[in-house]
Amino acid sequence: MASISGIYSASPTLKRQKPLLKSTSLFRKDSGSVSVSFSARSKSADRGFSASVAREISAELSTADGAPAKKKGLVKDPHALWRRYVDWLYQHKELGLFLDVSRVGFTDEFVSEMEPRFQAAFKAMEELEKGAIANPDEGRMVGHYWLRNPKLAPNSFLRLQIENTLGDLLKFSNDVVSGKIKPPSSPAGRFTQVLSVGIGGSALGPQFVAEALAPDNPPLKIRFIDNTDPAGIDHQIAQLGPELASTLVIVISKSGGTPETRNGLLEVQKAFREAGLNFAKQGVAITQEGSLLDNTARIEGWLARFPMFDWVGGRTSEMSAVGLLPAALQGIDIEEMLAGALLMDESNRTTVVKNNPAALLALSWYWASDGLGSKDMVVLPYKDSLLLFSRYLQQLVMESIGKEFDLDGNRVNQGLTVYGNKGSTDQHAYIQQLREGVHNFFVTFIEVLRDRPPGHDWELEPGVTCGDYLFGMLQGTRSALYGNDRESITVTVQEVTPRSVGALIALYERAVGIYASLVNINAYHQPGVEAGKKAAGEVLALQKRVLAVLNEASCKEPVEPLTLEEVADRCHSPEQIEMIYKIIAHMAANDRALIAEGSCGSPRSIKVFLGECNVDALYA
Numbered sequence: 001m002a003s004i005s006g007i008y009s010a011s012p013t014l015k016r017q018k019p020l021l022k023s024t025s026l027f028r029k030d031s032g033s034v035s036v037s038f039s040a041r042s043k044s045a046d047r048g049f050s051a052s053v054a055r056e057i058s059a060e061l062s063t064a065d066g067a068p069a070k071k072k073g074l075v076k077d078p079h080a081l082w083r084r085y086v087d088w089l090y091q092h093k094e095l096g097l098f099l100d101v102s103r104v105g106f107t108d109e110f111v112s113e114m115e116p117r118f119q120a121a122f123k124a125m126e127e128l129e130k131g132a133i134a135n136p137d138e139g140r141m142v143g144h145y146w147l148r149n150p151k152l153a154p155n156s157f158l159r160l161q162i163e164n165t166l167g168d169l170l171k172f173s174n175d176v177v178s179g180k181i182k183p184p185s186s187p188a189g190r191f192t193q194v195l196s197v198g199i200g201g202s203a204l205g206p207q208f209v210a211e212a213l214a215p216d217n218p219p220l221k222i223r224f225i226d227n228t229d230p231a232g233i234d235h236q237i238a239q240l241g242p243e244l245a246s247t248l249v250i251v252i253s254k255s256g257g258t259p260e261t262r263n264g265l266l267e268v269q270k271a272f273r274e275a276g277l278n279f280a281k282q283g284v285a286i287t288q289e290g291s292l293l294d295n296t297a298r299i300e301g302w303l304a305r306f307p308m309f310d311w312v313g314g315r316t317s318e319m320s321a322v323g324l325l326p327a328a329l330q331g332i333d334i335e336e337m338l339a340g341a342l343l344m345d346e347s348n349r350t351t352v353v354k355n356n357p358a359a360l361l362a363l364s365w366y367w368a369s370d371g372l373g374s375k376d377m378v379v380l381p382y383k384d385s386l387l388l389f390s391r392y393l394q395q396l397v398m399e400s401i402g403k404e405f406d407l408d409g410n411r412v413n414q415g416l417t418v419y420g421n422k423g424s425t426d427q428h429a430y431i432q433q434l435r436e437g438v439h440n441f442f443v444t445f446i447e448v449l450r451d452r453p454p455g456h457d458w459e460l461e462p463g464v465t466c467g468d469y470l471f472g473m474l475q476g477t478r479s480a481l482y483g484n485d486r487e488s489i490t491v492t493v494q495e496v497t498p499r500s501v502g503a504l505i506a507l508y509e510r511a512v513g514i515y516a517s518l519v520n521i522n523a524y525h526q527p528g529v530e531a532g533k534k535a536a537g538e539v540l541a542l543q544k545r546v547l548a549v550l551n552e553a554s555c556k557e558p559v560e561p562l563t564l565e566e567v568a569d570r571c572h573s574p575e576q577i578e579m580i581y582k583i584i585a586h587m588a589a590n591d592r593a594l595i596a597e598g599s600c601g602s603p604r605s606i607k608v609f610l611g612e613c614n615v616d617a618l619y620a
């Protein structure tokens, strides 16, 4: 275990004067060619797109002698670095939030070169906020900024929708918390638990906020079903035990048709039936009006329904009913969350890059990853309660930025990989590699100044508290990484409060939008996810055909065990034999198919049949 003095002596500024590895080594790859610089060139060329934004920028950034501006390397002189720190430090006084991008190596030339792109991005954002169709592929407006400032909504109908929904959900949550709205048959006489069923953007925000902000003894405790893993679902229901009778089940799905969420709902409804409970009296739906889920909830007479708006994307829905209702039920001050987001949005409207925190993040991402995602973003919050921030950001950033085509239809395969857990815990896991191993990332430190509520701190050794260690670990890691040319951003907040969490969410939502403009992609759709969903549907359709074929053979007298080839032929899908093998192996592992001969380890030897003949299915 490092001693605190060891941490400080690791301070790097001071030891190394190495040039920035990234730029020198990448430049060498392109030696002989000077008109287009660093990795942007080779990658874009490999990917075969001609009008790559990144490539243009790379070319633009070449200096007169053809060397990339980036080649200058990171500032290492302590005095120059301090000046850079002070010069670039962003502070939001009212929010108590700081953003330090001094450990990202962008140059003044780079900032100037990017200026026109930023002005275009600000213009696009202004149009988006006014209600332009900012998601052209889906023909949708993008209105998450209106959620915290309904006056911004492009018409009074939308404004009222936002205000009324907020009013309704505040009233509903107050009534639930106060016990005015009760579960029908619970000895507790009031709701004690929330079970949230949803996935992706319909889970990650609520999970992050619950972890960050729920008090130690919330009025209602929250649990999540965010997958179609039967064992995971069973675990959540088992943990509720008899409290199922006092559980408010919130089913969240914008589309109202996501299979994992539907499955979660069906499993929970089964548990309610088996416990003799009336699900409808404890069920709440958050979904688009008229969706399958909305219709089900309406027809079955669920306790409440709240709208999810067409113009709010899943990954930017934390400030809609999706995030606000679960938060309010846990006693989290959602008006403060909205206020934090509103303040952050306001500061992100300035068109001066240096004064615009979201733009500073986007600038840093662009620089660090060559505008191509060539480096990953490692998010390290030094605060346990922010553990899920990296997971939340993973969807926000990667589902928004990871796109095959740009807005002009060029194949660009854009992206920005996000991962991370928390410091200093990760110090004892993967930070070894970050410091010394493959240089394929930049770090975002999230620092929280207040260690504990006032009056609770104590010195565990003379002059040093537990929180000082955490602080030392952060500062030491930041310095040690920079000393080895690893760039980092630091976002600092005073405390983890509803206001600062709202601000953090708003900061990253905006940064993603601006960055998407810089790299010319649509941040607000997710066509790639559809491909996986379609393929999953095809597997399940094939499984039904396999079952029908096996059933027919198993209904014969005597039963006719089939080889995999026979099953594939009878399914008219010989090319799908591997998938058929996997389907059968999965069914066999779950006692739904029987292996007559051979074993799953040697697929060619398998002969398979079903334990029972389903006569009805034969004639279906």
Ligand SMILES: O=P(O)(O)OC[C@H]1O[C@](O)(CO)[C@@H](O)[C@@H]1O
Binding pocket: 199, 200, 201, 202, 252, 253, 254, 255, 256, 257, 258, 261, 314, 315, 399, 526, 529
């Ligand atoms: O809220 P829904 O419609 O159930 O979708 C859940 C998630 O699925 C996606 O559509 C695709 O994974 C996400 O964008 C979304 O957050």
